Amino acid sequence: MVTVGIKERVRKLALRWAMRGKSSVMPDITTLRKVPEHITYPLRREGADPVPALAEAREQGPVTLLGNVLGLDIFLVTSYAAAKKVLADSSAYSNDMRHLLGSKPRSEADEIGGLGFTDAPDHTRLRGLLTPEFTMRRLQRLQEPIDRIVEEALDRMAAGGTGPDAVVDLADSFGFEVPFQVICELLGLPTDVRDEFHALGAARFDISEGGVGAFGATAGTRTFLIDQVRRQRTHPGDGLIGEIIRTRGDEFSDLELGGLADGAFIGGYETSAAMLSMGTYVLLQRPEMYELLRTGDADAVNSIIDELLRYLCPVQIAFPRFAREDHDLFGTHVAKGSVVVVSLSGANRDPEAMPAPEDFDLRNRATSHLAFGHGMHRCVGAELARMEMRAALTALSRRFPNLAMATDDPGELGFRDLSIVYGLDRLPVALDRSNVSV
Incomplete structure (x- = not known):
């Protein structure tokens, strides 16, 4: 009798053979x-x-075999040094994953787009549209709108948190609200789709239902952004989408610009939302850091922001890399076509790279964290994210110096499970610690 283990190995070998020999047999994540x-x-x-x-x-080695899905070996990188090497190497690895989307015809909204899944030279051409807009000098024009958006969100929190027993959900009213409004302001998008995108943004990074749920949500957001590009072809708006269309729109298709806008839109609010909510959660457990954020100078604030990014690292894994050829990676043989996944959260906790990796410790800032990735695919909006965090968290600590958790029960917090972008969907807080009895 053939054992289950042998049957499974035979099935995998048959699938690999079929994938190599027949173009009609394609993996479809x-x-x-x-x-x-x-x-x-x-x-x-x-x-x-x-x-x-x-x-x-990570203790087993910088690179380990994570498993096999759809006949593809998946290797996991967990050390800081190996992570930087893989993320910086665009010659050994491709980010293009269209070969995993099956062979059946797809709608344009189902196509993979944006910077994260694109190789040079297309990546270079598309990133060149965004890079000038995300320099510190150009981003300074957003400081005033960011400050205004933050203050308006705090005003609404204050209005909703009155009374001795009032509790505010900071994840929704502040963590999500601020970055969503900021990215709409930057791109020139309507804000009346807030509730829909609140759900879609979380769903596209949720893999609890495999690729079905994530790619369905992705198609929803991409459809909206492609439609926005088409509308602004005729009537360019005041934001970045309208500016690109006015100056260089003839060089790029609606699908290209829609994919680019989709990446900036989702990346611009979903990851920042996770950082604001989780950052507040961490700071409220460390009152001395929350107070330093309120009273400290710019260097102290920047140190806290960077250590929050390293310690929390909401983007848990980088965009998958696909080996272009057989090669050795820190002593592990990686075959052509294999998937290499870099654990950003693992690399940011590597004891070989920083003095106190498991602690929230400002000494760790001496090591550059990988929360924004590394290499040519490093997050183009990294400085914007830092601006938002500085403005939002310092304003929060000054407006509500006695902010406190409204519960000590982890079950009442909305920690996500199986999400590429880790975050909190609920964070109940009291605006005045004197009102809390947990």
Whole structure:
């Protein structure tokens, strides 16, 4: 009798052979309904911390075989040095994952686009549209709108948090609200789709239902952005989309600009929303840091912001890389076509790279964190994210110096499970600590 293990190995070999020999047999991650449990630990956490299995994998070596999905070997990179090497190497790895989307015809909204899944020279051409707009000098024009948006959000929180028993959901009213309004302001998009995108943004990074749910949500947001590009072809708006269309619109298709806008839009609010909510959660457990944020100078504030980014690292894994050829990676053989996944949260907790990796410790700032990635695919909006965090968290600490958690029950907090972007969907707080009895 053939054992289950042998049957499974035969099935994998047959699938690999079919994929190599027949163009009609293609893996399709958009139909994957469940990710095997044993390979999900890089996306799991215990509160703010990665699960112990991630550190255990790093102790085995900088690169380990995570598992096999759809006939593809998946390697996990967990060390800081190996992560930087892989993220910087665009010659050994491709980011283009169209070969995993199956062979059946797809709508334009289902196509992979944006910078994260694009190789040079297309990546260079598309990124060249955004890079000049995200320099510190150009971003300074957003400081006033950011400050205004933050103050308006704080005003609404204050209005909703009156009374001795009032509790405010900071994740929704502040964590999501501020970056959503900022990215709409930057791109020139309407804000009346707030509730729809609040749900879609979280869903597109959620892999609890495999690729089915994530790619369905992605198609929804991309449809909206492609439609916005088409509308602004005729009537360019005041934001970045309208500016690109006026100056260089003839050089790019609606699909290209829609994909680019989609990446900037979702990346611009979903990751920043996670940082504002989780950053507040961490700071409220460290009152001395919350007070330093309120009273400290610019250097102290910047140190706190960077350590929050390293410690929390909401983007848990980088865009997948696909090996262009067989090669050796820190002693591990990686075959052509294999998937290499870099754990950003794992690299940011590497004891070989920083003095206190498991602690929120400002000494760790001496090591450049990888929360924004590294290399040519490093987040183009990194400085904008820092601006938002500085403005939002310092204003929060000054407006509400006695802010406190309204519960000590982790079950009442909305920590996400199996999400590429880790965050909080709920964070109940009292605006005045004297009102709290937990």
